[in-house]
Structure formats: C-alpha cells, structure tokens
Amino acid sequence: MTQKTNTFYVTTPIYYVTAKPHLGSLYSTVLADVLARFNKLQSKEVFFLTGTDEHGQKVALAAKDAGKKPQEFVDGFIGTYKDVWKDYSIEYNHFVRTTDRQHKKAVQEWIERLKEKGDIYKDFYTGWYCTPCETFIAEKADDTEKAPACSSCDRRTAIVQEETYFFRLSAYQDKLLALYKGNPDFIAPRERLNEVISFVKSGLKDLSISRTTIDWGIPFRNDPEHIAYVWADALNNYITALGWPEDMEKVHHWWPANVQVLGKDIVRFHAVFWPAFLMAIELPMPKKLLVHGWINVNKQKMSKSLGNVVDPTILHKKYGPDEVRYYLLKQMAVTHDSEFSIQDLERHIETDLANDLGNLLNRLITLAHKNKITEAASPAVWHQQALDLRDESLNVVQDVQGYIDDCLFHMALSRIWKYINQVNAYFHHQEPWKLANQDPEQFMQVIAATRNALEVIGVLLWPVMPTKMEQLLLSIGMTLNIRDTLLADLALKAWQEKTHTLIKINTLFKKPEMKKEVDSKQQEIAKKADKETIDYIGIEDLIKVQLVVGTIVACELVEKSEKLLKMQVDCGDYGKRQILAGIRAFYEPYDLVGKQGSFVLNLKPRKMVGHESQGMMLVAKDADGKTQLMSPQQTVPNGTRLQ
Numbered sequence: 195m196t197q198k199t200n201t202f203y204v205t206t207p208i209y210y211v212t213a214k215p216h217l218g219s220l221y222s223t224v225l226a227d228v229l230a231r232f233n234k235l236q237s238k239e240v241f242f243l244t245g246t247d248e249h250g251q252k253v254a255l256a257a258k259d260a261g262k263k264p265q266e267f268v269d270g271f272i273g274t275y276k277d278v279w280k281d282y283s284i285e286y287n288h289f290v291r292t293t294d295r296q297h298k299k300a301v302q303e304w305i306e307r308l309k310e311k312g313d314i315y316k317d318f319y320t321g322w323y324c325t326p327c328e329t330f331i332a333e334k335a336d337d338t339e340k341a342p343a344c345s346s347c348d349r350r351t352a353i354v355q356e357e358t359y360f361f362r363l364s365a366y367q368d369k370l371l372a373l374y375k376g377n378p379d380f381i382a383p384r385e386r387l388n389e390v391i392s393f394v395k396s397g398l399k400d401l402s403i404s405r406t407t408i409d410w411g412i413p414f415r416n417d418p419e420h421i422a423y424v425w426a427d428a429l430n431n432y433i434t435a436l437g438w439p440e441d442m443e444k445v446h447h448w449w450p451a452n453v454q455v456l457g458k459d460i461v462r463f464h465a466v467f468w469p470a471f472l473m474a475i476e477l478p479m480p481k482k483l484l485v486h487g488w489i490n491v492n493k494q495k496m497s498k499s500l501g502n503v504v505d506p507t508i509l510h511k512k513y514g515p516d517e518v519r520y521y522l523l524k525q526m527a528v529t530h531d532s533e534f535s536i537q538d539l540e541r542h543i544e545t546d547l548a549n550d551l552g553n554l555l556n557r558l559i560t561l562a563h564k565n566k567i568t569e570a571a572s573p574a575v576w577h578q579q580a581l582d583l584r585d586e587s588l589n590v591v592q593d594v595q596g597y598i599d600d601c602l603f604h605m606a607l608s609r610i611w612k613y614i615n616q617v618n619a620y621f622h623h624q625e626p627w628k629l630a631n632q633d634p635e636q637f638m639q640v641i642a643a644t645r646n647a648l649e650v651i652g653v654l655l656w657p658v659m660p661t662k663m664e665q666l667l668l669s670i671g672m673t674l675n676i677r678d679t680l681l682a683d684l685a686l687k688a689w690q691e692k693t694h695t696l697i698k699i700n701t702l703f704k705k706p707e708m709k710k711e712v713d714s715k716q717q718e719i720a721k722k723a724d725k726e727t728i729d730y731i732g733i734e735d736l737i738k739v740q741l742v743v744g745t746i747v748a749c750e751l752v753e754k755s756e757k758l759l760k761m762q763v764d765c766g767d768y769g770k771r772q773i774l775a776g777i778r779a780f781y782e783p784y785d786l787v788g789k790q791g792s793f794v795l796n797l798k799p800r801k802m803v804g805h806e807s808q809g810m811m812l813v814a815k816d817a818d819g820k821t822q823l824m825s826p827q828q829t830v831p832n833g834t835r836l837q
C-alpha cells in the first residue's frame with residue numbers, strides 16, 4: 195500500500211462515562227487537538243476522533259449506584275462531554291460512542307471473523323478481575339482467600355469463574371516483538387516501549403474476551419450469553435468509527451492512525467492487545483502511540499476515588515480555555531507525571547501570557563496608534579537587528595516543527611518563548627517611543643518588524659491557543675486561512691507582505707486576580723481581641739479540648755454554600771471525621787487533599803447546610819487575610835495530640 199503523507203489521523207482514548215470529564219480527560223483530548231491543529235497548519239487533511247467507552251462492569255455498577263438503567267445513565271453524560279470539549283475549542287471530527295449501533299454491529303462482526311480464523315476458542319476462566327481497571331489479573335487463582343491487589347491501581351481484585359472465549363494472544367507474541375523491533379518509534383517515550391517489550395518477552399497468555407456474568411455490553415452474535423470484554427469492544431472504536439468493516443475505502447483512507455494519544459495506565463491494552471487484534475484482521479499497525487504521564491495534585495494521581503479531581507468547567511470560567519490549554523502543555527512534560535497547582539497556573543498566565551506576550555502586542559499597537567500609525571509598512575531594506583529577528587523566525591518554525599513531530603510540546607513552547615523574549619528585547623532596545631519623532635522611518639521599521647515577528651508567533655501558537663491567537667492575528671491585520679498557510683512558507687511570507695492594518699483589541703490575557711479576599715470582619719475581631727485583656731484559663735480547661743493532627747483525604751464543594759468546604763479527615767486512632775470549614779474563598783478542594791491540619795475533635799457535632807460537621811479545623815489568618823492551615827512542619831502520624 196502506498197505511504198500516505200497528506201492525511202493525519204489522531205485519536206484520544208474513549209472515556210468511561212461514570213462521571214463528567216476531569217482535567218486528566220481534558221489533557222489527553224487537548225494533546226490530540228493540538229496535534230490535529232498543527233497538522234492542519236501543514237495543510238494536511240485531518241481526522242480527529244474522540245468519544246466515550248460506555249459498556250462494562252464499571253459503568254454498569256456506577257449506573258446501579260445512581261439508581262439508573264445503564265443506557266439512561268450514560269446518555270446523561272454525553273451532553274456534558276460535548277459541552278466541555280466545545281468550551282475548550284476541541285475540534286474533533288467524530289464523537290464515537292460504544293453504544294452506537296454501527297459500532298456494536300462491527301464488534302460482533304470482528305468476533306465472527308476471529309472465530310472463523312480460529313483466533314478465539316471457548317474455555318473456562320478462573321482468575322482475578324479488577325473492575326475499576328476492567329482488567330484480568332495474571333496471577334493464579336488457587337487461593338480465593340487472598341485476592342491480589344491490581345498491579346495498575348493497587349485496589350483489591352475479585353474472583354471471576356466463568357465460561358469464556360479466549361483470544362489466542364500467545365500466538366502473536368513473536369509478531370509483536372518483531373513489530374517493536376522494526377519500529378523503535380512505535381511508542382513515545384521509548385522507555386515505555388522497553389517496558390512493553392519485557393512484558394511480552396515474559397510470555398503472553400491467551401486473553402479472555404467475553405463475560406457471561408455481566409449483561410451491559412455487546413453480545414456475541416451467535417452466542418449471546420457471551421458479552422464482549424469491554425476492552426475488546428472499546429479498542430475497536432478506532433476503526434469502527436471509520437466505518438470498518440463496511441466502508442473499507444474510508445478505513446484505508448485514514449487507517450493506520452498517525453498518533454494515538456493515551457495515558458500511561460493503559461499502555462498494555464494499546465501496545466499489546468490492540469496490535470494483536472489488528473493483526474488478526476490484517477490491518478496495519480498505528481504509526482505512533484503517544485503515552486502521556488499523569489496529572490498529580492499534591493503528589494497523588496488526580497482521580498475521582500481520591501476526591502482530588504480538578505473540574506475543567508471551573509477552570510474554564512475562572513481562567514479561560516486557552517490559558518488552561520497553554521498551562522497543560524507547558525507545565526506537563528508530556529511523557530512524565532506532572533504536578534498541577536492553581537498557584538502555578540496563575541503564575542504562568544501572569545508571566546508568560548500577560549507579561550511576555552500580551553504586553554508586547556499591547557505596547558506595539560498602543561505606541562503605533564499614539565503616533566497615528568494604523569498600518570505597518572515593511573521597508574525596502576531592513577536594518578540588521580530586524581533581519582536577525584526575521585532569520586530567527588525561520589529557525590523557530592523549523593525547531594517547533596521538529597518538537598511537535600516528536601510530541602515534545604513543552605519544548606516547542608519554550609522555544610517559542612525564547613523567541614518572544616528576543617522580540618521583547620529588540621523592541622525595548624530600539625526605544626521606538628523616542629524614534630517616533632526623531633526618525634519616523636526607523637520608527638516604522640521597528641513597528642513592522644515587531645508586527646511580523648508576532649505573526650510567526652501567533653500562527654505557531656494557534657494550535658495551543660486558537661481563540662486568543664486568532665484575536666492576536668486580527669489585531670496585526672491577518673486572518674488565519676488554514677488552507678493557505680503552509681508552515682514552511684510562514685516565516686518568509688510574514689516578512690514579505692508589505693502593509694498590515696493594526697487594530698486595538700481588548701487586553702489579550704488578563705492577569706488572574708490573586709485570591710486576596712480579605713475578611714475584614716474577621717480581622718477587626720482579631721485586632722480587638724489583641725487589645726482586650728487576657729482571660730486566663732487553667733491547664734485543666736485546656737486538656738478538655740481534644741486537639742489532634744489529621745490528614746485531609748477528600749474534599750469537596752458544598753451545594754448551596756459559597757463559603758464551606760466539606761472534608762473527610764483521617765484522624766488515625768480517632769477514626770475518620772467529616773469536617774466542614776468556611777474556607778472556600780481561599781482554597782479549591784484539590785489544594786487541600788493530602789495536607790495535614792489541626793482539628794478539634796470533641797466539639798459537639800453540628801449541622802451546617804444539611805451536613806454534619808464532626809469537629810473543627812484550626813486556621814489562622816495571614817497578613818493578607820488569607821486563611822492558613824495549622825499544619826505540622828513535618829508529617830506526623832494522624833491522630834497525634836497537640837500539646
């Protein structure tokens with residue numbers, strides 16, 4: 195088959211619909227969107243697929259907990275997913291659902307084809323199963339008393355004993371090893387490939403691909419007692435969404451995918467099972483699996499069960515979608531786990547976006563307009579410093595292209611920022627505010643050179659911040675016409691065209707208001723108390739108060755309250771306590787999870803907006819009136835008494 199060069203097919207994992215999307219799901223999706231947009235800039239024909247994984251035990255259990263039928267339960271989340279993706283300018287071409295009729299039919303056909311080929315056989319499975327990961331665990335199930343922990347999520351597994359169809363995964367061991375050997379770039383980063391190779395070398399067992407004890411899924415066409423194992427169902431979405439097996443023309447137009455984005459927790463499914471499934475139906479292998487790390491909050495993986503998930507909708511409202519997209523790409527070195535923090539997000543918005551980039555644009559336009567210049571005109575001959583900027587813009591385009599091809603987004607952004615700093619330095623050293631009267635020609639050169647450099651910057655940053663960069667480009671007289679904008683020509687074209695309108699726009703990036711909500715009433719009371727005479731108590735009174743250190747293990751907002759946060763606190767031997775505190779103005783729930791604080795345990799429990807608070811958290815106000823937790827300098831065992 196001829197090598198396709200002008201199409202680009204990118205996929206995200208399909209998300210379990212047990213809750214609305216969180217920052218981790220957004221992260222996988224933004225990575226794919228940036229790749230899709232960057233390839234559009236190269237005039238490629240792009241297909242970007244995302245969607246939802248709706249079958250399986252995990253979803254069925256979540257539906258049961260919610261008191262809903264599975265179909266009704268999953269349907270309820272789809273609108274939210276699509277809304278969040280829209281809020282974040284995710285430009286997907288197709289949203290696949292594993293409950294789509296076409297997908298279900300295709301998976302049934304896939305099973306029949308494997309049967310015909312002799313790639314699956316019926317037998318009996320006895321072993322362990324991890325429902326949160328929907329994974330069969332390799333360990334032998336000879337001692338049902340001792341359920342092993344899941345190697346991926348560390349949670350307790352459950353025994354499964356049932357008739358099942360096995361896929362002959364073991365028969366693909368050598369072919370898989372040959373695939374990895376022949377394609378060292380099959381997985382980025384390479385270390386993950388090495389892990390996969392050792393796993394496959396250690397010996398592949400046949401894989402159970404049907405369940406008879408669950409009914410929420412795709413039944414085998416000729417043996418409907420058997421429901422397709424959720425991963426056998428879900429992985430196929432990448433081809434069923436293209437119309438496999440009915441529309442093979444479309445399949446061959448797009449497949450193999452150029453990049454499949456996924457998190458490190460699901461590498462084995464994509465790098466071992468998925469290629470073997472494809473080999474079984476004789477389709478080519480995806481070109482690259484981009485495996486990203488986890489977003490951690492307070493050094494723990496952000497996950498629903500830990501109660502530390504970050505809600506993209508809140509971030510979107512408070513900081514704006516492009517700002518969050520930028521932060522995710524800049525801060526998270528794609529191949530490693532990275533820490534998410536609000537302070538850091540705010541710092542990046544303030545420094546990189548508002549100061550370095552937004553100010554540069556603002557200074558340029560304001561100065562030009564102040565001097566009655568509404569069009570930047572390039573001179574016939576540039577001065578040397580402008581030529582340096584032009585030459586460097588050629589280098590930036592090339593370097594960024596290289597980094598994006600290697601999926602090193604944070605490096606691409608650092609490279610662009612190096613250039614932004616160079617442009618800022620140029621503007622500053624030229625002192626155009628002095629030239630305006632002294633040397634109008636030089637003044638115009640500085641305006642035009644800075645403007646042209648900004649065009650290159652704006653286009654290169656468009657895949658990451660589409661809305662903001664379209665505004666920036668508009669302000670320097672350019673409408674992004676994707677089809678015409680070949681990245682290769684960008685740097686030269688920007689400097690060749692003669693005149694461009696300069697338009698004043700609203701501030702591009704607003705600095706986040708640092709949370710300085712001073713509770714003046716509280717401060718007044720504190721000041722008054724300082725002045726009042728001290729009312730001494732005896733030690734016998736003090737020891738009546740049970741003061742202990744505890745760790746906040748989960749934290750959430752409280753409906754109908756703008757002030758309260760509800761925490762679950764591990765107080766060691768004193769057990770787990772639910773404690774409410776009026777600190778919402780100063781903390782997001784995920785700021786607190788994993789932190790230690792001091793708590794009064796024997797305060798009479800009381801109800802606050804319908805929730806019981808079983809104690810009180812000790813806090814102090816700092817000079818800005820911000821609440822500070824009373825945490826030990828170093829971690830101490832939970833339940834340690836304060837004395």
Ligand code: MSP
Binds near residue numbers: 217222455487495
């Ligand atoms: N349904 C499967 C994927 C099937 S693909 C054929 C699944 N779904 S998931 O909703 O649990 O996870 C989807 C993606 O979100 C995974 O790539 C996962 O790594 C990613 N993330 C979930 N939590 C994450 C973080 N805390 N940080 C970064 N990404 C994480 O697995």
